[in-house]
Amino acid sequence: MVAEAKKAALEERLDGLTLPEGGGWLAAARRDARDRLDAVGLPGRRDEYWRFTNPAPLVARDPEVSDVSQSPDPFDGYESVVITIEDGVVTLPDTLPENLQIGTLREAGEADIHWAKDIYGTLEAMGSRPVLRPLATLNSAYATDGVVIRATGPVAKPVHIRTTGTGDPILHHVVRVDADASLTLLESGTAGARSNVATEIDLADTGAFHHIRIQGPDHVRHPNTHLFARLRQESVFKSFTLSANGLLARNEAVIELTGDDATAHIAGAAFGRGDFHHDDTVFVTHDAVNCESRQVFKKVLRDGATGVFQGKILVKEGAQKTDGYQISQALLLDEDSQFLAKPELEIYADDVACSHGSTTGAIDETALFYLRSRGVSKRDATDLLVLSFLAEAIEEIEDETLREHVGGRMADWLARG
Amino acid sequence: MLNIRNLHVKLEEEDKAILKGVDLEVEAGKVHAIMGPNGSGKSTLSYVLSGRDGYEVTEGSATLLGHDILEMEPEERAAAGLFLAFQYPVEIPGVGNMTFLRTAVNAQRKARGEEELSAGDFLKVVRERAKELKIDADMLKRPVNVGFSGGEKKRNEILQMAMLEPKMCILDETDSGLDVDAMKLVADGVNALRSEGRGFLVITHYQRLLDHIRPDVVHIMSDGRIVKTGGPELALEVETNGYADIVEGAA
Numbered sequence: 001m002v003a004e005a006k007k008a009a010l011e012e013r014l015d016g017l018t019l020p021e022g023g024g025w026l027a028a029a030r031r032d033a034r035d036r037l038d039a040v041g042l043p044g045r046r047d048e049y050w051r052f053t054n055p056a057p058l059v060a061r062d063p064e065v066s067d068v069s070q071s072p073d074p075f076d077g078y079e080s081v082v083i084t085i086e087d088g089v090v091t092l093p094d095t096l097p098e099n100l101q102i103g104t105l106r107e108a109g110e111a112d113i114h115w116a117k118d119i120y121g122t123l124e125a126m127g128s129r130p131v132l133r134p135l136a137t138l139n140s141a142y143a144t145d146g147v148v149i150r151a152t153g154p155v156a157k158p159v160h161i162r163t164t165g166t167g168d169p170i171l172h173h174v175v176r177v178d179a180d181a182s183l184t185l186l187e188s189g190t191a192g193a194r195s196n197v198a199t200e201i202d203l204a205d206t207g208a209f210h211h212i213r214i215q216g217p218d219h220v221r222h223p224n225t226h227l228f229a230r231l232r233q234e235s236v237f238k239s240f241t242l243s244a245n246g247l248l249a250r251n252e253a254v255i256e257l258t259g260d261d262a263t264a265h266i267a268g269a270a271f272g273r274g275d276f277h278h279d280d281t282v283f284v285t286h287d288a289v290n291c292e293s294r295q296v297f298k299k300v301l302r303d304g305a306t307g308v309f310q311g312k313i314l315v316k317e318g319a320q321k322t323d324g325y326q327i328s329q330a331l332l333l334d335e336d337s338q339f340l341a342k343p344e345l346e347i348y349a350d351d352v353a354c355s356h357g358s359t360t361g362a363i364d365e366t367a368l369f370y371l372r373s374r375g376v377s378k379r380d381a382t383d384l385l386v387l388s389f390l391a392e393a394i395e396e397i398e399d400e401t402l403r404e405h406v407g408g409r410m411a412d413w414l415a416r417g
Numbered sequence: 418m419l420n421i422r423n424l425h426v427k428l429e430e431e432d433k434a435i436l437k438g439v440d441l442e443v444e445a446g447k448v449h450a451i452m453g454p455n456g457s458g459k460s461t462l463s464y465v466l467s468g469r470d471g472y473e474v475t476e477g478s479a480t481l482l483g484h485d486i487l488e489m490e491p492e493e494r495a496a497a498g499l500f501l502a503f504q505y506p507v508e509i510p511g512v513g514n515m516t517f518l519r520t521a522v523n524a525q526r527k528a529r530g531e532e533e534l535s536a537g538d539f540l541k542v543v544r545e546r547a548k549e550l551k552i553d554a555d556m557l558k559r560p561v562n563v564g565f566s567g568g569e570k571k572r573n574e575i576l577q578m579a580m581l582e583p584k585m586c587i588l589d590e591t592d593s594g595l596d597v598d599a600m601k602l603v604a605d606g607v608n609a610l611r612s613e614g615r616g617f618l619v620i621t622h623y624q625r626l627l628d629h630i631r632p633d634v635v636h637i638m639s640d641g642r643i644v645k646t647g648g649p650e651l652a653l654e655v656e657t658n659g660y661a662d663i664v665e666g667a668a
């Protein structure tokens with residue numbers, strides 16, 4: 001039974017939205033998602049994982065958007081295969097490196113047989129089982145387009161999905177990394193939009209997926225993202241997100257370790273001020289032996305900004321030798337800002353090593369004095385200490401060039417913020 | 418150069434007086450040493466002069482080249498030429514030593530209305546100075562003081578001093594924790610900076626440092642006051658007899 005309020009919210013949200021045209025397997029997947037959505041309605045303030053973040057701006061029919069359709073490309077200067085999505089229109093690159101297949105979701109949906117069929121909506125549905133994720137389910141039903149990416153071997157160049165435009169795009173990407181294949185995905189955007197982006201990532205045995213996402217620095221922005229990853233034996237998943245500013249960002253990640261000896265790392269660095277509200281909601285499930293997972297999230301909040309972290313490690317029965325780690329930390333630059341954290345461990349195996357921690361702190365006065373005594377202004381010294389605080393999250397980026405690139409971008413934005 | 422008159426300082430948070438009337442004048446070109454028992458207020462004096470929070474000046478004054486420094490922000494004092502080598506240098510993860518040095522040097526230049534050093538020029542000077550202090554390229558790249566040994570941290574303080582070229586240098590126990598060779602390196606670093614226009618205030622517990630850095634004047638601090646002032650021989654007297662006689666003699 002769906003509460004009346006949720007049903008009403010759903011009806012209002014869907015007013016004017018129609019299921020995208022097309023037939024085939026995609027239409028069936030959409031209808032299935034639509035049915036599941038009907039059964040659950042939209043999130044409300046009282047739902048367990050929405051107590052810290054008001055879903056209203058994300059579920060409202062008319063989004064608040066700005067006229068900033070394009071902010072500077074944060075990966076500018078970093079060589080990649082670029083896919084642009086402008087106001088929902090996907091443009092694919094002309095040439096591709098070896099071992100890489102790219103298509104639009106629309107085209108893939110028209111094909112009689114397509115590898116994406118087994119993934120689309122499937123990982124989302126799996127991830128919606130322990131905890132409802134109605135906005136992701138809505139995405140599976142109503143996404144107008146997206147990108148399907150398959151790595152059949154090591155892909156030499158990263159793929160960059162750059163989303164621009166304002167408005168209210170709903171996009172759905174599907175990624176498959178085959179055995180012994182590896183792929184790096186970069187994501188940037190959106191600018192002044194409210195966006196709902198779902199990405200399903202299926203990793204075959206020994207597949208490796210690296211994900212670097214940069215959101216910002218536009219402030220009038222409501223990104224709502226959902227990552228769903230399924231890891232098989234010895235596969236590797238590493239995702240990092242840098243967020244600068246934003247009225248409301250809700251980044252969800254649902255990771256299932258289903259094959260032995262797999263590794264999943266997810267990290268984020270976020271900073272903003274004033275009416276900045278940033279929410280990371282992560283759910284990692286260990287359902288295999290000897291897997292490692294790691295969550296590292298850092299937020300810098302000032303002038304009344306709010307940071308949210310809800311992170312769970314679920315270790316299922318039989319998932320022995322699990323190594324699970326989770327840390328979330330906030331640096332509050334004033335007393336008006338707040339960090340709300342909900343770290344959770346749920347363990348049904350006996351031979352595991354899991355730890356989690358969450359801290360909220362202010363600027364270290366001794367370090368601040370040390371820097372100022374060297375002639376650095378209070379403002380610049382604070383910036384340096386903010387960088388210092390966020391550096392631990394940036395360290396999670398494995399590739400050195402990318403790490404330096406993202407670190408540089410962060411420093412630029414901080415200096416200008 | 419540095420002129421301290423009847424300086425009284427208490428803790429901001431509680432009613433505890435720490436400095437109880439310090440009088441001290443360091444002339445340009447001179448090296449003054451301060452010795453004194455643990456807890457006598459030496460570090461407090463250095464912090465108050467460089468502007469650390471938590472202390473309240475209840476009486477007296479301190480001027481640097483005639484400017485009242487007690488009213489200035491810490492960074493203004495630095496730009497005015499004051500430098501403190503910390504007793505416990507602070508670790509700053511994630512900020513490269515080089516970035517930190519360059520930010521500091523350029524911030525001071527900017528505050529003084531001078532042009533910023535170009536990346537190239539800066540690198541050249543840093544490399545030179547670092548080499549003299551046996552600080553290798555790796556230490557320059559690493560985050561500020563993170564994972565540095567005690568001796569490396571102290572040498573890093575001297576490197577900062579050499580780069581910032583302050584007018585008035587305060588060294589708080591820069592010698593403690595140093596092995597014989599490192600002590601020599603630090604002393605050489607300080608001696609290289611000795612000049613007509615620069616004053617030094619060296620806080621130490623040991624005569625040994627003063628063998629390398631010959632002080633012009635030695636002060637003994639006890640219970641928040643300078644209780645005795647003399648020449649280098651005063652340090653030798655402390656080394657042999659301890660503080661008891663001096664402190665009692667003054668009381």
Ligand SMILES: Nc1ncnc2c1ncn2[C@@H]1O[C@H](COP(=O)(O)OP(=O)(O)OP(=O)(O)O)[C@@H](O)[C@H]1O
Pocket residue numbers: 428435453454455456457458459460461462471
């Ligand atoms: N922030 C503070 N809070 C409490 N007590 C303080 C504080 N700062 C200084 N004191 C006290 O003031 C006194 C002087 O301390 P200070 O560190 O200046 O001594 P010192 O001469 O440098 O000693 P040492 O030789 O051990 O370094 C000590 O009793 C110390 O406990």
Ligand SMILES: [Mg+2]
Pocket residue numbers: 459460461504589590
């Ligand atoms: Mg001391």
